[in-house]
Amino acid sequence: MSRTAKILEYLVAKRRVLGIAALAFMAGLVIVDWLKEPAYSRFFWDGIGGFAAIYGFLACLVILGVAKALGYWLVYRKRDYYARYGEATDD
Amino acid sequence: MIDWLHPSVLLMLGILPLVWLHGRLRQIWQIALPALVLVVITTLDAGTRINLEFMGLELTPLRIDKLSLVFAYVIGLILIIGNIFALQVEDRAQHIAAGLYGASALGVVLAGDLITLYVFWEIMMIASVWLIWRRKTQVAYEAGMRYLLVHALGGMLLFVGVIGYYLATGSVAFEKINVDGWAFWLILVAFLINAAVPPLHAWLPDAYPEATVTGTVFLSALTTKTAVYTLMRGYPGLELLLWLGVAMTLYGVIYATLINDIRRLLSYHIISQVGYMVAGVGMGTALALNGTAAHAFTHILYKALLLMGAGAVLHMTGRSRMSDLGGLYRYMPITFLLYMVGALSISAFPLFSGFVSKTMIVEAAAVDYRGVVYLLMLLAACGTFLSTGLKLPYFTFFGKDSGLRPKEAPLNMRVAMGIAAALCFLIGIFPGTLYAILPFPVDYNAYTLSHLLKELQLLFFVGLGFVVVIRYAGGKDYIGLDVDWLYRGPGRRLAIRARDMIAEANHDIRAEFMRVLGRLQSRMGKAHFDGSLLRTWATGSMALWTALVLALVLVLNLGA
Secondary structure (H helix, E strand, O other), X not given: OXXXXXXXXXXXXXXXXXXXXXXXXHHHHHHHHHHOOOOOOOOHHHHOOOHHHHHHHHHHHHHHHHHHHHHHXXXXXOOOHHXXXXXXXXX | OOOOOOHHHHHHHHOHHHHOOOHHHHHHHHHHHHHHHHHHHHHOOOOOEEEEEEOOEEEEEEEOOHHHHHHXXXXXXXXXXXXXXXXXXXXXXXXXXXXXXXXXXXXXXXXXXXXXXXXXXXXXXXXXXXXXXXXXXHHHHHHHHHHHHHHHHHHHHHHHHHHHHHHHHOOOEOOOOOOOOHHHHHHHHHHHHHOOOOOOOOHHHHHHHXXXXXXXXXXXXXXXXXXXXXXXXXXXOOHHHHHHHHXXXXXXXXXXXXXXXXXXXXXXHHHHHHHHHHHHHHHOOHHHHHHHHHHHHHHHHHHHHHHHHHHHHHHHXXXXXXXXXXXXXXXXXXXXXXXXXXXXXXXXXXXXXXXXXXXXXXXXXXXXXXXXXXXXXXXXXXXXXXXXXXXXXXXXXXXXXXXXXXXXXXXHHHHHHHHHHHHHXXXXXXXXXXXXXXXXXXXXXXXXXXXXXXXXXXXXXHHHHHHHOHHHHOOOOOEEOOOOHHHHOHHHHHHHHHHHHHHHHXXXXXXXHHHXXXXXXXXXXXXXXXXXXXXXXXXXXXXXXXXXXXXXXXXXXXXX
């Protein structure tokens, strides 16, 4: 295994520590955003500290939810679906 | 300064030796040629023009200004990178197609009139389809044929639109399209097809993932971005484009999140990212247009990097479905790290290129107090990081071990990815270099505390969301139907049925005609033999018939 792979493996092994560090960093971001004077007052959310954090978290869930719902309700088909219309398949 | 030398012509002539060069010489020429073309482009000054008259039309095959130069620089760059990535490919048809495709894309962005633009537009289509067909599978052939048909339709619309534009204005100069009526819309639709704006987009995720590993790199860079250029030139400030662009950003992101094939996922992200650019054109302010040009520049580099990463995985493992991959980071760590540079760039992570370009377009929306546009663009940005920066790399390089034990990608592939990654980094760290070549003076600083806080919160909390729902996020072994279903499914059936009906009707009519002819022939033969054709006519009946015919002629003439 290459040295780069070993470094990556070490980081994967330390994922719990890295996760905690990331959470601490994120908490720090929100706190700083909360405390600092808002740079803009263009929209009402400019004054809400941590707005981007909440928006990012919810956006992730919404996009994944909408995508999966669209997939299962409407657009997911088996891989050889177009074979019924006479197309070649790569299987 | 080489004012008379058109870079496209140089590139087109330069690819001729590729017909007979092979081995190391072919490889050297394949890199030297685009490098030479880039050097020529850098010698061109804004204001340079080549004018000529052709059949009474005032043509401008070369028009250099700041807008065309931004695109020309990055096309030159990507031709070098793409050719390095393709060095090991022993298929001269592909290299020639890529060269011709690049030359025509350059021709489009340097064209000062619509006729030249149209000619290069069509060459671009004909050259690029070979990058799909040279995959040499039946699936690729069929996808390429659909790609060709859609673009042929687009080309036709452009052609008719240009004729209409000429008839209305008496000029073919390519400036802002200021004409009322159908010519305005035909040219716009032709540009929108190439920009892959839904619902005219399905050719892109249909064809790009079926192209060759190396061909996709060129495809991702050229067709849609030349279309963005033409929109910037022809339709700046068209409000419709703003909303189409915003819809595109979300459409691409949603589909990318549900798709399983990694190259198709990245293709949907082309639509999403081009959406930012189309929206920027729609806003039409100096900041938005600068953002569009900057984002086209950075996008070409990071998207090529992402597709090179995914292509390297396909090249080494033979697989591109996320559900068949996993655990590759131990075997392809360099590919993984370089891919991540592209992923962080497209996600607009600080210090990476997308951060200095995408945020410019989003900021343009904020400056105009367009709150809904701003929030929807942020939503799409979150989705981009979710699927390109988290989902794809996690389920490809980490996740469950797929049992695959590939070697690292070949050196030339890593070098090409390395150059693209270095550029993504450099632009992210020193945005001033990019800002200096944008069409308008730049008064924007991406690295303010407020921007950094917003972007970092957004992305890190998307990451948190991903960790929470990771068990539902993996790739499912399905395909996702898109609007191409209309012409691949029922449309195809309808066309085949119509073809069969026409063929059947044709057959029946011919048979009936032959039957009547046969009957007539036998009757004539009978009449000949029984002598009825030779009998004499009474003078009285002849006079009657003549009178009738003359009366008829008289009546018809009186009526006229």
